[in-house]
Amino acid sequence: MxxxxxxxxxxxxxxxxxxxxxxxxxxxxxxxxGNNPASVxxxxxxxxxxxxINYDKKKGVELTTQGQKxxxxxxxxxxxxxxxxxEKLGYHWDEIHDIAEELEHIKDATLADRLDKFLGFPEYDPxxxxxxxxxxxxxxxxxxxxxxxxxxxxxxxVAVKDTTSQFLQYxxxxxxxxxxxxxxxxxxxxxxxxxxxIDGAExxxxxxxxxxxxxxxx
Amino acid sequence: MxxxxxxxxxxxxxxxxxxxxxxxxxxxxxxxxGNNPASVxxxxxxxxxxxxINYDKKKGVELTTQGQKxxxxxxxxxxxxxxxxxEKLGYHWDEIHDIAEELEHIKDATLADRLDKFLGFPEYDPxxxxxxxxxxxxxxxxxxxxxxxxxxxxxxxVAVKDTTSQFLQYxxxxxxxxxxxxxxxxxxxxxxxxxxxIDGAExxxxxxxxxxxxxxxx
DNA sequence: AAATAAAATTAGGCAAGACTAATTTTATTT
DNA sequence: AAATAAAATTAGTCTTGCCTAATTTTATTT
Numbered sequence: 361m362x363x364x365x366x367x368x369x370x371x372x373x374x375x376x377x378x379x380x381x382x383x384x385x386x387x388x389x390x391x392x393x394g395n396n397p398a399s400v401x402x403x404x405x406x407x408x409x410x411x412x413i414n415y416d417k418k419k420g421v422e423l424t425t426q427g428q429k430x431x432x433x434x435x436x437x438x439x440x441x442x443x444x445x446x447e448k449l450g451y452h453w454d455e456i457h458d459i460a461e462e463l464e465h466i467k468d469a470t471l472a473d474r475l476d477k478f479l480g481f482p483e484y485d486p487x488x489x490x491x492x493x494x495x496x497x498x499x500x501x502x503x504x505x506x507x508x509x510x511x512x513x514x515x516x517x518v519a520v521k522d523t524t525s526q527f528l529q530y531x532x533x534x535x536x537x538x539x540x541x542x543x544x545x546x547x548x549x550x551x552x553x554x555x556x557x558i559d560g561a562e563x564x565x566x567x568x569x570x571x572x573x574x575x576x577x578x
Numbered sequence: 579m580x581x582x583x584x585x586x587x588x589x590x591x592x593x594x595x596x597x598x599x600x601x602x603x604x605x606x607x608x609x610x611x612g613n614n615p616a617s618v619x620x621x622x623x624x625x626x627x628x629x630x631i632n633y634d635k636k637k638g639v640e641l642t643t644q645g646q647k648x649x650x651x652x653x654x655x656x657x658x659x660x661x662x663x664x665e666k667l668g669y670h671w672d673e674i675h676d677i678a679e680e681l682e683h684i685k686d687a688t689l690a691d692r693l694d695k696f697l698g699f700p701e702y703d704p705x706x707x708x709x710x711x712x713x714x715x716x717x718x719x720x721x722x723x724x725x726x727x728x729x730x731x732x733x734x735x736v737a738v739k740d741t742t743s744q745f746l747q748y749x750x751x752x753x754x755x756x757x758x759x760x761x762x763x764x765x766x767x768x769x770x771x772x773x774x775x776i777d778g779a780e781x782x783x784x785x786x787x788x789x790x791x792x793x794x795x796x
Numbered sequence: 797a798a799a800t801a802a803a804a805t806t807a808g809g810c811a812a813g814a815c816t817a818a819t820t821t822t823a824t825t826t
Numbered sequence: 827a828a829a830t831a832a833a834a835t836t837a838g839t840c841t842t843g844c845c846t847a848a849t850t851t852t853a854t855t856t
Contacts, residue, residue, distance in 0.1 A: 365843060387803060399844055401805060406842095417804085417852085449692040459686050466680045474667040583813060605833060617814055619835060624812095635822085635834085 362410075364465050367434055368393065369403050370412060371464075373421055374431035378501065379521070383420035429496060433472065436492040438464035439485035440475045446486045447479065453486055453537070454528035488519025488538050488575060504578065506554065507571035509544045515576035516541055522573035530570075534558060542576070580628075582683050585652055586611065587621050588630060589682075591639055592649035601638035647714060651690065654710040656682035657703035658693045664704045665697065670750075671704055672743045704756060706737025706793040722796065724772065725789030727762045733794040734759055740791035748788075752776060760794070 362370075372392050376384045386404060390397040404421065407413045412427035423431060441463040445456040473494055476482075483499050484490055490499035502518045509515050517540045520527065531537070535558055545563055546555040552568035580588075590610050594602045604622060608615040622639065625631045630645035641649060659681040663674040691712055694700075702708055706720035720737050727733050735758045738745065749755070753776055763781055764773040770786035 363842075385803075386805090395843095396845060397804070398806085398846080402843075448696055449689070451692070459684065459689065462684045463681075466677065468677050470669075471667070471677065474669070478666055581812080603833075604835090613813095614815060615834070616816080616836080620813070 366407060367465055369407060370427060370431045371434045373423060385420050432492045432496045434464050437472050439489060439491040440472060440479060442485045443479050443482050444475060454525050454532055456486060457523050487523060502575040504576055505572050506542060506574040506576050507568060511544055511547050514543045515578050517574060518577045519575040520573060521575055527573060584625060585683055587625060588645060588649045589652045591641060592653060603638050650710045650714045652682055655690050657707055657709040658690060658697060660703045661697050661700045662693060671738055671746045672741050702737060704737060720793040722794055723790045724792040724794050725786060729762055729765050732761045733796050735792060736795045737793040738791060739793055745791055
C-alpha cells in the first residue's frame with residue numbers, strides 16, 4: 361500500500377521529470393516539496409525498496425515502470441477533480457488546485473474512471489494540462505512559454521506551468537485566462553522582463569519568471 | 579487544526595451518542611473503532627485539551643458545543659459525498675460508505691455547501707440517515723419500513739437499513755431502487771411474509787426480514 | 797592540484813498515533 | 827466483605843515522516 365507521503369513524492373518526481381527532463385536530484389525534490397534534503401534521502405530509500413523509483417548518483421532519480429503508472433494515476437485523479445471542482449461546484453481557477461491536492465489521494469479502484477465518465481471524458485484540466493486516460497496515455501503537453509515568443513509575436517494562453525495560488529491569483533488580477541490572447545511588445549534586455557498587451561489592452565510589464573510560467577500556443 | 583485521527587474519533591463519539599444516548603466509555607469507543615483502549619485514552623486527553631470533548635468517569639465522554647459542531651460537519655460531509663457517489667457516479671449502496679469515509683476529511687470552507695447545492699440540497703443519504711444542514715440542523719432519521727405499511731398501502735423506497743451486498747443484490751434483482759413505488763398487497767399472517775407490487779408490476783412475495791430492511795416514506 | 801563550496805548522506809531526535817504489557821481502579825459476584 | 831472480573835490507565839515501544847547537526851562526497855574555483 362502506498363502512503364499519502366509516498367504519493368506526494370511520486371507526483372513531485374513525476375512533475376520534475378515532465379518539466380525539465382533533466383537529472384532529478386534529492387535537492388531538487390527537497391526544494392520542490394519544501395522539505396529537508398535529509399527527508400528526501402529517507403524517502404528515496406523507501407520508494408526504491410518499493411520499486412517505484414531507481415536512484416543512481418550519476419543519473420539521479422528515475423521512475424520505474426510501476427512508479428510511472430502510479431504517478432500518472434495520481435495526476436489523472438488530480439486533474440479530473442480539478443475539472444469537477446471548477447465545472448460542477450463552481451470554484452475559481454485559483455482555488456481548485458489545493459483541494460484537488462487532497463482529493464487526488466482518495467483510493468478506490470473505479471473512482472477515477474467513474475469521475476472521468478461523469479465529466480464527459482475531458483482532455484484537459486482547467487490549467488490546460490492534459491488529463492491522462494485510463495490507459496495512461498495523454499494528449500501532448502504544451503511546452504512553448506510566453507518567454508519563447510518573438511518580440512512582436514502574438515500568442516494564446518493554453519496552460520500554466522506554475523500552479524501556486526500566488527501565480528494563479530496574479531493571472532486573475534491581470535485578467536488572463538485560458539484562451540486569452542497576448543502580444544509580446546518588447547523584451548527588456550537588462551533582465552528579460554516582458555512588455556505585453558493582454559487582449560489588445562494597454563501595455564504591462566511582467567518578469568521573465570512570469571513569462572516562463574505561462575504556456576502558450578502561437 | 580484537527581487531524582484525521584481526531585476527526586475519526588469525534589465522528590465515532592458522535593455516532594455512539596446518537597445511537598444510544600448512553601454513557602460513552604473508552605472501551606465502547608475502542609470497540610467501535612477497532613482500536614486499543616490505551617490508544618483511546620491517549621486521544622481522550624488530546625480532544626479534551628482541544629476542548630472538543632469532556633470526560634468524566636461518572637458521565638463518560640461528552641461532546642462540547644464545539645465538538646458537536648465539528649462532528650456534525652464531518653457527518654454532513656460524509657452523507658453528502660454518499661449521495662454524490664450513488665447518484666452522480668453510479669456506485670452501489672454497499673460501496674459508498676468506505677469511499678465517503680475518506681472524502682469526509684477533505685477540508686475546505688465552502689466544499690460542503692457547494693456540494694450540497696450541486697446535489698439539490700438532499701435531506702437524506704442513501705442509507706436513510708438525515709444530512710445535517712449548514713446550520714447543523716437535520717431532519718429525523720427515517721424509521722418506517724415496508725413491514726410497517728398497512729395492507730393495501732402505497733409507499734416509496736427512500737433508503738436501505740441493511741447494506742450487505744446480498745440484500746443489495748437482491749434489490750437489484752427485484753428492480754428496487756431509491757424512489758421505487760411499492761404497494762403492499764397482502765400480509766401472510768403465518769410468517770408475516772409480504773406480497774408486494776413493485777411499480778405496479780405483478781405480485782411478488784418477500785420475507786418479513788426483507789420488509790424490515792427497506793426504509794420507506796408513505 | 798588545492799581550496800572552497802555545494803550536495804548528499806548519516807546519525808540522532810521528535811511528534812503523532814498506534815501498539816503491548818503491567819498496574820490501578822471500579823464493578824460484579826460469591 | 828472478600829474475591830474476582832472488567833475497565834481504565836500508565837509506561838514503554840514501534841513506525842512514519844519529518845527535523846537538525848555533523849560528516850562525507852562531489853563539484854567548482856582559484
